[in-house]
Amino acid sequence: MKKKISCLALCALLFAFCFPAEAQQPGKIHRIGFLSGGFPGPSHWTATLRTRLRALGYVEGKNIAIESRFAENKPDRLPALADELSD
Secondary structure (H helix, E strand, O other): OHHHHHHHHHHHHHHHHHOOOOOOOOOOOEEEEEEEOOOOOOOHHHHHHHHHHHHOOOOEOOOEEEEEEEOOOOHHHHHHHHHHHHO
């Protein structure tokens, strides 16, 4: 009887090793693009956006990335900056 239990335990152990362990995949990092016609610097809008996202459980660098582009009062730069954000 002991021999059967030992054999069964050994088989169960070997069977458990047959399945490869898979590492948990990192969560997807969502990107938000912020395009402004003005100059870089502190903004009420970006501060509010970050605060609200934090309240919803988003952590910058962990599960969300915010990328900003500024045209510096040169509207002709906006299409190129939008293309940068869409890549």
